[in-house]
Amino acid sequence: MATVDRWLLPDGIEEVLPPEAARIEAARRQVLDLFQRWGYEFVVTPHIEYIESLLTGAGQDLDLRTFKVTDPQTGRQMGFRADITPQVARMDAHSLRREGPSRLCYAGSVLHARPRALSTSRSPIQLGAELYGDASPASDVEVISLMLDMLDLAAVPSVHMDLGHVGIYRGLAVAAGLSGAAEEKLFDALQRKAVDEVAELTAELPVPLAKMLRALSELCGGREVLDLARARLVEAPASVQAALDELIGIADQLEMRYPELPLYFDLGELRGYHYHTGVVFAAFVPGVGHSIAQGGRYDDIGADFGRARPATGFSTDLKSLVSLGEMNDGACPAGIWAPDSHDFYLWRTVQQLRRNGERIVHALPGQTPDAAQEAQCDRQLMLVDGQWQVVALNF
Numbered sequence: 001m002a003t004v005d006r007w008l009l010p011d012g013i014e015e016v017l018p019p020e021a022a023r024i025e026a027a028r029r030q031v032l033d034l035f036q037r038w039g040y041e042f043v044v045t046p047h048i049e050y051i052e053s054l055l056t057g058a059g060q061d062l063d064l065r066t067f068k069v070t071d072p073q074t075g076r077q078m079g080f081r082a083d084i085t086p087q088v089a090r091m092d093a094h095s096l097r098r099e100g101p102s103r104l105c106y107a108g109s110v111l112h113a114r115p116r117a118l119s120t121s122r123s124p125i126q127l128g129a130e131l132y133g134d135a136s137p138a139s140d141v142e143v144i145s146l147m148l149d150m151l152d153l154a155a156v157p158s159v160h161m162d163l164g165h166v167g168i169y170r171g172l173a174v175a176a177g178l179s180g181a182a183e184e185k186l187f188d189a190l191q192r193k194a195v196d197e198v199a200e201l202t203a204e205l206p207v208p209l210a211k212m213l214r215a216l217s218e219l220c221g222g223r224e225v226l227d228l229a230r231a232r233l234v235e236a237p238a239s240v241q242a243a244l245d246e247l248i249g250i251a252d253q254l255e256m257r258y259p260e261l262p263l264y265f266d267l268g269e270l271r272g273y274h275y276h277t278g279v280v281f282a283a284f285v286p287g288v289g290h291s292i293a294q295g296g297r298y299d300d301i302g303a304d305f306g307r308a309r310p311a312t313g314f315s316t317d318l319k320s321l322v323s324l325g326e327m328n329d330g331a332c333p334a335g336i337w338a339p340d341s342h343d344f345y346l347w348r349t350v351q352q353l354r355r356n357g358e359r360i361v362h363a364l365p366g367q368t369p370d371a372a373q374e375a376q377c378d379r380q381l382m383l384v385d386g387q388w389q390v391v392a393l394n395f
Contacts, residue, residue: 012115012122016319022332024125027154027322028107031127034153038146040105040129045087047109051079056086056304061274065112080111084126085313086301092132093302093309101133107318117290121319128295128315132302135310137246140279140297141253147293147314148258151283154325156292160262162282163251164269166296167243168233169216175237176202176209186213190268193217208235216268225265226251243278250279272296281314285324292320335359336390337372337380349381349388369393 009015016024032042048069055063066079081087084106092102107127115122129146131139144161151159169190173183182201189197195217202210215232219225226248233240251263271280271294278297285292295314302309321327338350340363350360361375369380372393380393 010122012112012120014121014123019332020322023327024318024322027325027327028125028127028318030153030327031150031318031321032105032107034150035105035129035146038103038129038142038149040103040146043088043091043104043106045081045084045091045106045108048078048080049087051077053090053305054079054081054083054086056089056301062086065114065116067111067113081108082110082112083315084108084110085128085130085298085315088130088313089132089298089301089309089311090305092130092311093305093307097307098133101131101139103129103131105129120290121317124317125319126315127318127321128313130311130313132309132311135299137250137253137279139310139312140250141257143295143312143314144250144254144281145257147281147283147295147316148261150316151293151321151325154321154327156285156321156325158285159283159292160264160285161254162264162266162269162284162291163247163254164266164271164280165243165247165278166270166273166276166280167246167278168229168236168240168267169213169270169273171237171240171243172209172213172216174239176205176213187270187273190217191270193268212236212240218268220266220268221264223251223255223263223265225267229267247279272298278312288324292316292324332376333359334378335361335376337369337375337377337393338362339369339381340365340367343388346381346383346388353390 036042051066051068054066062083065082068077068079071078088104088106092104096102105128107125110124110126112122129143131143148159173186178186186198186201189201198214198217202213205213212233212235219229219232229244233244251265254261254263271282275298276296277299280296282291282294293314293316295312297312299310300308301311336353336358338346338360350362354360361372361377363371372380378393379390381388382391384391
C-alpha cells in the first residue's frame with residue numbers, strides 16, 4: 001500500500017475530532033448522570049469475549065454483525081462486542097446475582113461487521129439502560145420513560161414512537177401450530193406487509209386463526225388500532241389477549257405521562273422477534289430512515305448464564321444522539337494563555353486558576369501569544385506591577 005493511503009479508514013469506521021469529541025463526551029456525562037438520578041448503576045463491559053457469551057439469545061442478526069477472531073492463548077473463537085446488552089445480562093445473572101430488581105446502565109464503543117442500517121456507522125457508541133428482575137409492565141413503562149427523558153435531555157426534536165408486542169404474533173403462531181420454516185416465511189411476509197403473501201401462507205389454517213394472522217398486517221396506526229385489535233382478535237388465545245392488555249396498559253401510562261408524544265402502533269412489526277419476548281418500542285424522527293433509540297422486553301436471557309431473569313431495556317447510538325439533538329455542546333471553553341516561563345509564581349498562579357476551573361494553555365518554547373488563537377484562548381497571563389494577572393488577549 002502506498003504511504004499516501006495509510007490515513008484511510010475502512011467504510012463505516014470513523015474518527016472523532018475536536019470539537020465534536022468534546023460534544024460527545026459532554027453528552028455521555030450528562031446522559032449517565034440522568035441515568036444515575038433514575039437509580040441506574042454504571043457498568044463497564046469488555047470489548048472482546050468468547051463468542052458464546054456475546055451471542056447468547058441474540059439470534060442470527062447479531063451473529064452476522066459480530067467480528068470474530070481466534071484467541072491465540074486458548075484457540076477458542078472470540079468476538080468484538082457488537083451489542084453490549086448480552087454482556088450486561090451476564091453481569092446481572094452471573095456476577096451480581098441480586099435477588100431483587102437491578103438497574104444497570106452503560107456507554108461504550110461497539111464494532112459491527114455489517115452496519116445496522118444503510119449509511120449508519122459500523123463503530124457506534126452504544127449507550128443504554130437495562131432493568132432486571134421485574135416482569136411487570138411497570139418496568140417497561142419505566143425504561144420507555146427513561147428513554148424519552150434522555151431524548152428530551154438531548155433536545156432531539158419531533159420525536160415520535162412506535163409500539164408493538166411480539167407476544168401477539170407469537171401466541172397466534174403457536175395456536176396455529178406454525179414452526180420452523182413456515183413460521184419464518186410468515187414472519188418475513190408480515191415484516192414486508194405483503195398482504196397477498198400472508199393470505200397465501202395462511203390459506204390452510206383454521207379460518208379464525210387465518211383471519212387474525214392476516215389482520216396483523218393491517219393493524220397499524222394511531223390509538224384507534226388498539227380498539228380495532230380488540231375486535232379483530234376477540235377469538236385469540238388467552239396469551240394473545242394478555243399481550244394486548246399489556247400493550248394497552250403501557251400505552252395508557254405513556255399517554256398520561258407524555259400527552260404530546262405521537263404514538264404509532266404496529267401489531268405486525270416484529271422488530272427483534274427472535275430476541276424480544278414482550279413489548280417492543282422505538283423512537284423515530286423525521287428525515288432519519290431508522291430508529292434513533294430502541295428496546296423492549298427480553299425475559300430469560302440470563303438462563304444461559306445460569307439464572308433466568310425478567311429483563312427490559314433500551315439502547316441508542318450516542319454519536320447519532322448528539323448529531324440529531326441540540327444538547328449543551330460541550331465545546332472547548334475559552335482559555336488563558338500562559339507565557340513560556342519557569343517563574344515559580346507564574347506556575348503557582350496557573351495551578352490556582354486550574355483548580356478554580358479555568359482552562360490554561362502553557363506556551364512551549366518559541367511560541368508567542370500569536371499561537372493563542374489556535375489554542376482557543378481569549379485571555380493571557382501577564383506580569384503587571386510584579387504580579388501575574390489575567391488580561392484580555394486581542395488578536
